[in-house]
Amino acid sequence: MAQFEDQRTTVYKIDPEHPESATLPTLRTEELLLNMGPQHPSTHGVLKVVLELEGERLVKSTPVMGFLHRGVEKLAEEGTYHQFIPHTDRLDYVCAMYNNFAYCRAVEKLMNITVPDRAEYLRTIVAEIQRIIGHQFWLGTQALDIGAMTVFFYCFRDREILLDWFDELCGARLTTSWYRIGGVERDFTPSLFAKLRQFLDYFPPKIDEYVIFLEKNRIWLARTKGVAVISAEDALSFGLSGPTLRGSGVDYDLRKYEPYSAYPKCEFSVPVGKNGDTYDRYWIRVQELYESVKIIRQCLEQIQDGPIMADVPSVTLPPKERVFTNLESMIQQFKLFSQGFNAPPGEIYCGTEAHKGELGFYIVSTGGGKPYRLKIRAPSFIHMGAFDHMSRGYMIADAVTIFGTYDIVMGECDR
Amino acid sequence: MSHLATRIEETFPGPFIKATEWRGDVAVIVKREALHDVARFLRDDPSLRFDYIVHVSSVDWPDDEERFEVVYEVYSIRTRQRIRLKTRVPESDAVVDSLTDIWRGADFMEREVYDMMGIRFRNHPDLRRILMPDEYEEGYPLRKDFPLRGKGWRDTFEFLDEPTR
Numbered sequence: 001m002a003q004f005e006d007q008r009t010t011v012y013k014i015d016p017e018h019p020e021s022a023t024l025p026t027l028r029t030e031e032l033l034l035n036m037g038p039q040h041p042s043t044h045g046v047l048k049v050v051l052e053l054e055g056e057r058l059v060k061s062t063p064v065m066g067f068l069h070r071g072v073e074k075l076a077e078e079g080t081y082h083q084f085i086p087h088t089d090r091l092d093y094v095c096a097m098y099n100n101f102a103y104c105r106a107v108e109k110l111m112n113i114t115v116p117d118r119a120e121y122l123r124t125i126v127a128e129i130q131r132i133i134g135h136q137f138w139l140g141t142q143a144l145d146i147g148a149m150t151v152f153f154y155c156f157r158d159r160e161i162l163l164d165w166f167d168e169l170c171g172a173r174l175t176t177s178w179y180r181i182g183g184v185e186r187d188f189t190p191s192l193f194a195k196l197r198q199f200l201d202y203f204p205p206k207i208d209e210y211v212i213f214l215e216k217n218r219i220w221l222a223r224t225k226g227v228a229v230i231s232a233e234d235a236l237s238f239g240l241s242g243p244t245l246r247g248s249g250v251d252y253d254l255r256k257y258e259p260y261s262a263y264p265k266c267e268f269s270v271p272v273g274k275n276g277d278t279y280d281r282y283w284i285r286v287q288e289l290y291e292s293v294k295i296i297r298q299c300l301e302q303i304q305d306g307p308i309m310a311d312v313p314s315v316t317l318p319p320k321e322r323v324f325t326n327l328e329s330m331i332q333q334f335k336l337f338s339q340g341f342n343a344p345p346g347e348i349y350c351g352t353e354a355h356k357g358e359l360g361f362y363i364v365s366t367g368g369g370k371p372y373r374l375k376i377r378a379p380s381f382i383h384m385g386a387f388d389h390m391s392r393g394y395m396i397a398d399a400v401t402i403f404g405t406y407d408i409v410m411g412e413c414d415r
Numbered sequence: 416m417s418h419l420a421t422r423i424e425e426t427f428p429g430p431f432i433k434a435t436e437w438r439g440d441v442a443v444i445v446k447r448e449a450l451h452d453v454a455r456f457l458r459d460d461p462s463l464r465f466d467y468i469v470h471v472s473s474v475d476w477p478d479d480e481e482r483f484e485v486v487y488e489v490y491s492i493r494t495r496q497r498i499r500l501k502t503r504v505p506e507s508d509a510v511v512d513s514l515t516d517i518w519r520g521a522d523f524m525e526r527e528v529y530d531m532m533g534i535r536f537r538n539h540p541d542l543r544r545i546l547m548p549d550e551y552e553e554g555y556p557l558r559k560d561f562p563l564r565g566k567g568w569r570d571t572f573e574f575l576d577e578p579t580r
Binding site: 065239 | 467470475
């Protein structure tokens with residue numbers, strides 16, 4: 001301690017005629033450990049990252065996760081397949097619909113159920129609305145983290161319209177549980193169709209508006225261009241998916257390459273970035289907003305009347321109105337919820353392209369009404385694995401934007 | 416049998432145990448000593464090129480002699496196919512070679528398997544608990560003998576499910 005005191009107080013005299021002869025003291029440097037979080041507002045939940053700093057540069061960062069761990073995978077083993085649907089809402093609580101969708105698809109693959117056409121269209125429409133909500137939420141919060149507050153209000157204004165639409169559809173804004181194994185819970189009403197058409201006309205100019213705010217904003221460009229660069233090979237090796245992977249130039253979108261639901265019947269393109277930086281990922285997400293609008297438009301044109309639930313009475317739920325009026329349906333509903341359906345022994349993995357990335361469910365069944373093992377492939381968790389690699393060498397302020405670039409939600413990350 | 420499974424069986428006739436195909440998913444079970452070699456082959460073989468790691472998981476089969484099953488699911492962006500690579504380990508020696516040097520994403524995923532199931536990974540750079548607290552000593556939560564309500568201090572709570580009269 002005394003040595004440092006000496007260093008600071010020593011007065012170094014420099015001969016003005018021979019300044020080069022002066023011996024300046026070597027400054028003592030040391031790495032600084034900084035705990036960011038778990039209550040930091042930009043961590044989008046409760047995440048702690050231990051940053052090792054050299055000056056303002058990040059040398060190493062160690063994410064500490066698990067503050068929101070609720071043991072969802074363990075809970076899944078104790079309930080029936082139907083009972084797990086509300087748990088999936090609480091994974092990525094910003095985009096519950098897509099979690100329901102991914103889970104129901106996995107169980108349908110396990111049970112080998114084909115969903116009727118109308119239900120597939122309804123599912124695709126709602127999934128794309130959820131993608132719009134997710135990207136709006138991302139854009140708003142990412143801009144807010146960087147300091148552009150206005151974009152946040154504009155994004156959330158339009159997000160509200162869609163959340164109200166969800167409210168009218170299923171009675172909940174965030175924890176929706178609208179998807180069912182084999183179909184959907186209820187059909188759209190004419191009013192919902194009308195509101196959706198109105199929104200599709202209203203929304204594309206608003207996307208242009210968000211872009212105007214950011215595209216020429218010097219701060220936004222400085223904070224996103226060339227930040228958190230990851231090469232395509234590294235991104236693949238880390239298992240990144242969704243816009244985070246496509247930003248690096250890898251054309252990987254499950255909607256295109258393992259088509260499901262009504263996506264093969266719609267025409268849309270998959271935007272792919274070049275530089276693998278935060279700006280490219282932002283650009284991809286904005287382009288996906290336009291693509292989602294396109295997909296919803298096509299679905300609305302193509303949708304036909306028909307059943308909204310697969311007719312497999314041993315697995316799928318009866319319509320609610322029949323449960324209240326018909327004894328057999330009531331027994332069916334009771335049996336399905338108290339005992340569950342009998343799944344064949346086997347194991348499946350089913351991945352779905354959620355707006356964050358590939359959300360997959362790996363289900364092991366040994367027969368009976370409960371999954372023997374259910375593993376959730378959560379994109380947020382896997383993206384955090386690349387955080388250390390992507391943040392090295394950047395400034396401490398960039399750590400905030402690097403969390404943001406993954407679109408991280410801790411409910412999904414910690415499960 | 417799928418051509419992928421045939422490829423693996425031809426290249427690794429000794430360690431290959433079984434291949435299954437169900438609902439379009441191909442799964443190959445190999446001996447754990449060869450897991451690392453098979454994984455490297457899957458990634459580096461020019462006709463396979465499994466460069467993308469999807470997930471690492473584990474299953475507990477308490478009645479079996481080799482109790483734990485470690486599951487790696489990988490995908491090939493170039494050839495657009497996926498395969499599930501599985502191996503079994505006994506409880507007394509639950510160690511598998513880490514695949515972190517092949518797919519870097521395996522780092523966090525293997526830590527999660529260690530945290531939840533207690534399977535250790537040899538040559539893993541940083542094998543610590545990831546979701547549970549570092550100092551957690553009540554076991555591995557996803558094992559089948561771990562009760563749903565938890566172990567340790569939580570078990571000492573009085574539950575009000577019995578009538579108190």
